[in-house]
Amino acid sequence: MSKKQIKVLLVEDNLADARLVNEMLIESGQDNFNFRTVGRLSSALNLLNQEKFDILLLDLNLPDAHGLSGLIEVQTLMPDLPIVVRSGFDDEQLALDAVQSGAQDYLVKGQESGPLLTRALRYAIERKCSEQRLAYLAHYDPLTDLPNRVLFRERLNRAQHRANRHASMIALLFLDLDHFKDINDTLGHDAGDQLLQVVAKRLKNCVRAEDSIAHLGGDEFTIILEDIAHKQDAANIAQKIVEEMAEAFLLNGKDVFVSASIGIAIYPGDGQSPELLIKHADMALYAAKEKGRGNYQFFEEKFNRAVAKRLAMVTFLQHALERDEFVLHYQPQIDPLTKKLLGLEALLRWQHPELGLVLPKDFIHLLEETGLIFSVGEWVLNAVCKQSSIWQAAGLPPTQIAINLSARQFQQVQLAKIIKKILDETGMDPHNLQLEVTESLLISNAEKTISTLCELRDTGIHIVMDDFGTGYSSLNYLHRYPFDTLKIDRSFVQDISGNAETSAIIPAIIALAHSLGLKVIAEGVENEQQLSFLLNLKCEAVQGFLFATPMPSEQCGAWIKNHQEFKEHHTLNAVC
Ligand code: C2E
Ligand code: MG
Ligand code: MG
Numbered sequence: 001m002s003k004k005q006i007k008v009l010l011v012e013d014n015l016a017d018a019r020l021v022n023e024m025l026i027e028s029g030q031d032n033f034n035f036r037t038v039g040r041l042s043s044a045l046n047l048l049n050q051e052k053f054d055i056l057l058l059d060l061n062l063p064d065a066h067g068l069s070g071l072i073e074v075q076t077l078m079p080d081l082p083i084v085v086r087s088g089f090d091d092e093q094l095a096l097d098a099v100q101s102g103a104q105d106y107l108v109k110g111q112e113s114g115p116l117l118t119r120a121l122r123y124a125i126e127r128k129c130s131e132q133r134l135a136y137l138a139h140y141d142p143l144t145d146l147p148n149r150v151l152f153r154e155r156l157n158r159a160q161h162r163a164n165r166h167a168s169m170i171a172l173l174f175l176d177l178d179h180f181k182d183i184n185d186t187l188g189h190d191a192g193d194q195l196l197q198v199v200a201k202r203l204k205n206c207v208r209a210e211d212s213i214a215h216l217g218g219d220e221f222t223i224i225l226e227d228i229a230h231k232q233d234a235a236n237i238a239q240k241i242v243e244e245m246a247e248a249f250l251l252n253g254k255d256v257f258v259s260a261s262i263g264i265a266i267y268p269g270d271g272q273s274p275e276l277l278i279k280h281a282d283m284a285l286y287a288a289k290e291k292g293r294g295n296y297q298f299f300e301e302k303f304n305r306a307v308a309k310r311l312a313m314v315t316f317l318q319h320a321l322e323r324d325e326f327v328l329h330y331q332p333q334i335d336p337l338t339k340k341l342l343g344l345e346a347l348l349r350w351q352h353p354e355l356g357l358v359l360p361k362d363f364i365h366l367l368e369e370t371g372l373i374f375s376v377g378e379w380v381l382n383a384v385c386k387q388s389s390i391w392q393a394a395g396l397p398p399t400q401i402a403i404n405l406s407a408r409q410f411q412q413v414q415l416a417k418i419i420k421k422i423l424d425e426t427g428m429d430p431h432n433l434q435l436e437v438t439e440s441l442l443i444s445n446a447e448k449t450i451s452t453l454c455e456l457r458d459t460g461i462h463i464v465m466d467d468f469g470t471g472y473s474s475l476n477y478l479h480r481y482p483f484d485t486l487k488i489d490r491s492f493v494q495d496i497s498g499n500a501e502t503s504a505i506i507p508a509i510i511a512l513a514h515s516l517g518l519k520v521i522a523e524g525v526e527n528e529q530q531l532s533f534l535l536n537l538k539c540e541a542v543q544g545f546l547f548a549t550p551m552p553s554e555q556c557g558a559w560i561k562n563h564q565e566f567k568e569h570h571t572l573n574a575v576c
Contacts, residue, residue, distance in 0.1 A: 005032045008121065009053040011070075012086070013039040013062055017109065021057065021117065028114030033121075041065040041073065048078055055121055060087040060098075068094075068101050075102035082128035084120055086112075104128055141215040143193055144200035152214035152222055156274045159212075159226050163267055166227070170267040171234035173223040174281040175203075175241065178259045178293040180219035183251070185445050191251040195258065202244045206237060222281075231266060231298065238262045238296035246294065259294030261285060270299045283307060314366055316352065321375060325351045328383055329550035330401070332559065333521060333543045336535040341563055343400035343434065345543060346384045347550045348376075368408040377409045378418060384433075385426035387553050396560050402434035402464060407441035410448070416455040423459070430460035436487065438466050442477050450481060457482045464521070469509065479516055485540075486513040490524020493544070496533050503533070510537045 008025075012018040018037045025033045036053075038044050041064050044056070056078075062070055071085055084105045085098045095106035104124035107117070136142075139151040147155065156172070163170050177183075177199065184192040196219065203213050203221060212224040223241075228234055245260035263285025271277035280299040287306075288297035320326060330344040350358040367373040384401050392398055409415060423430055435456065441449060457463050463482055467489040478486075492506055506522075513520045522534050525544030534542055548559055 005034050006055065006121065006125070007034045007051075007053045008036070008055050008057055009044060009047060010035065010037045010057045011039075011041060011044045011062060012037060012057075012059045014059075015039075017059075021112075024112060024114040024117050028118045039063070041070045045074065045077065048074070048081070053081065055082045055084065055125055057121070058083055058085050058103075060085050060094075068097060071098060071101055071103055080128075080132065082124045084124045141217075144197055144215045146200050146221075147212065147214040149214070149216045152212070152216065152224075153274065155212045155214070156224055156277070159224050160267060160274055162226065168227045169229070169269075170277075171225040171228050171231075171237075172265050172267065172277050172281045173225065173234065173238060173241075173296075174263040174265075174278075174285040175221040175223065175260050176262075176285055176289070177219040177245075178261055178289070180258070183256065183258065187252055187254075187256070191256075194251055195249055195256070198249055199245070199260075202247075203241065206241045206244055228266075234264050234266065235296065235298075238264060242294060242296060261288040261293050262296035263288055263299065264296060265299040310366070313363065314370060317350075317363060317366055317370070317372060320350060321372075321379060323353075325353070326376065326379060326383075327351055327552065328380065328387070329552055330387075330556040331543055331550040332548045332556075332563070333400075333402075333541045334547050336531055336539060336542045340567065341399060341560060342541050343402060344556065345402040345404075345436070345550075346380065346387075347404070348380060364406065368406050371408075373406050373408050374412055377405065378422065381419060381422050382426065385422060385428035388428055388432060389426065390553075391557055391560070394557065396557065397564070398429065398432055399560070400432050400434055400462070402436050402462075404436045404466065405441075407438065410437075410441060410445075410452060416452050419456060419461075420459060431462075434462040434464050434485070436464040436466035439468070439470065442481065446477075446480070454482050457484070465518075469505070478512075478518075483518055485519040485521055488520065488522045488539075490522075490544070493522050493524045493530055493534075494526070496530045497527075506533070507537055510539055514538070 010018055010021055012021065018039075022035055022037070025035060036047070038047060039062075041062050044058075047053075048056075056074060058071060058074065060067060060070065064070075065073065071083060074081065074083060079102075083103045084107060085103045086107045086109055087094065087098075088109050090108045090111070098106045104127045105120045107120055139148060139154075140146065141148045159170050162168070177195075180192065180195075183195055196215070199219075199221065200213070200215060203223065207213065207223060207225065210226065214222045214224075216222060223237075225234055225237060241262060242260060245258065248255040248257055250256075263281045263283065265271055265277050265281035265284060267277050270280045280303070283303040284297045284299040287300075287303055288295055291297060327349050328346045329349055330346055332341055333343040333345060334340070335342050348360055348364070350363050352358045364373070367376050380403055384403055388398070388401055412418065419435075422428075423433065437453075453463055462484045464485040464487055465478070465481070465483045466487045468486050469492055470489045486509070488506060488509055492509075496503055496506065510520050519540045521541035521543060522530075522539050523543045525531055525534065525542045525546050527546060530544075531542060531546060551559060
């Protein structure tokens with residue numbers, strides 16, 4: 001098989017020397033060299049502009065260039081061309097300088113031979129190739145072929161300098177795919193990689209050729225838009241990207257829908273330095289996600305205050321357990337027909353030293369984000385089990401108590417084991433415990449979640465699907481999971497009075513649940529009209545302000561006692 005021809009350009013003004021090199025290469029006979037010679041640097045540059053060469057063999061002493069200046073000139077104009085320099089001096093320092101200035105090798109005239117020259121040329125080509133690969137890896141992400149974090153920072157710095165010179169504006173866009181982790185978890189990492197590649201392609205279609213897109217890692221992308229005239233220009237591009245990302249992605253032969261959230265910061269208004277601009281674009285991205293994902297958000301000064309507040313909350317939360325600041329309130333669940341107490345739901349509150357009683361909507365997400373939910377979740381279960389035995393010791397009948405579990409808690413490998421251990425230690429009867437989970441749990445790692453729930457249900461614990469109807473509401477999953485009860489979200493219950501459409505949804509949900517052998521509980525029952533509507537549909541349990549708000553344990557104990565006495569009194573009256 002013939003070897004690939006290597007095109008060599010020799011720059012040598014001494015004709016005898018040039019002939020010698022040519023002869024050495026022919027003699028060696030190892031490679032198929034295509035050899036051209038010129039005598040001046042200017043002629044070499046002319047030729048290089050017209051033709052592609054594989055390597056340059058450059059004399060350091062030419063009529064129009066002396067020393068390393070010729071090398072540096074070629075290197076600057078043709079950074080990808082491998083160069084071997086030749087010199088009459090056997091000078092170690094000069095050789096080192098040459099290599100540091102970009103040459104791949106330094107040969108001393110008179111010490112060369114055919115094989116040595118051939119090898120030097122081949123190695124120089126290989127070395128240049130490796131250098132280029134390393135330079136590429138240092139600045140690009142090989143998966144998407146986009147600039148990486150390092151090159152992004154360099155480009156942002158350069159963009160900032162240009163903007164200062166021309167008094168123009170830059171928009172920095174931070175983009176993040178919503179629920180990317182779920183794609184990796186459910187379809188595998190290859191599908192995740194494939195998705196990132198298609199995202200990169202779609203992004204390129206949304207921006208101008210001169211705009212710079214980068215892949216920072218994971219599912220994070222950035223876009224630098226230079227020379228924008230108005231904020232609206234950035235908004236238009238962000239909107240275009242959001243729409244592009246909303247189109248289905250074909251992964252593993254399936255149509256998958258993924259949305260993207262975008263945060264935008266404008267230079268110079270939103271930050272005088274690249275660091276600040278990045279920080280603010282990131283904050284805007286966070287706000288876009290909070291707003292409901294699949295949209296874009298410009299940076300606003302108030303985000304700084306929100307972040308500071310969040311940070312302060314997290315700092316306080318980190319000590320809340322040891323300072324014993326968490327408390328549980330209990331809300332009764334009632335049989336709508338007999339008004340009998342069926343159970344209680346334990347709802348977490350945080351007694352903040354400065355803010356007072358904080359509700360879950362203001363801190364559960366922080367517990368989840370920081371991972372504190374694991375220890376706090378264990379505390380909740382422990383506290384519920386202990387409270388149950390306190391009430392029983394006080395003569396109250398054993399009552400089922402429901403606790404809420406975050407989807408994040410299912411990432412604890414040992415979740416089932418931890419729950420069983422706490423039940424064992426506290427002597428709580430598993431039949432008196434209910435676990436409420438939400439639909440968000442069901443989208444990732446289904447098999448593992450199902451096996452954890454089955455393991456728990458086998459002990460006698462009841463499993464409740466909470467807030468039904470607010471999440472994915474896919475009916476497919478209901479029969480795959482070991483649910484005992486379905487809890488209709490209070491948004492449906494609240495609509496009962498007026499909204500005809502919702503009033504039609506509730507009967508459908510109850511019929512579906514009953515057909516799957518599930519009991520139904522409705523939460524957020526606030527008036528008699530809602531109660532009778534649910535009663536007519538044979539809803540098994542109701543919970544809401546109509547009966548009681550969530551109460552601290554002592555107050556709840558008294559409520560249970562009163563309720564019991566009231567019921568006994570009425571039953572007695574009815575019998576008489
Ligand atoms: P959820 O599990 O759906 O709890 C029911 C929420 O509805 C409670 O809000 C309760 O106070 C409220 N509620 C009950 N009846 C009525 C009513 O008639 N009208 C109205 N407007 N609201 C009613 P809360 O206590 O603020 O809890 C909010 C959410 O926080 C809970 O929703 C649950 O998802 C979460 N949460 C509470 N405690 C815990 C916990 O210990 N762990 C975890 N992971 N989440 C918890
Ligand atoms: Mg609940
Ligand atoms: Mg609920």
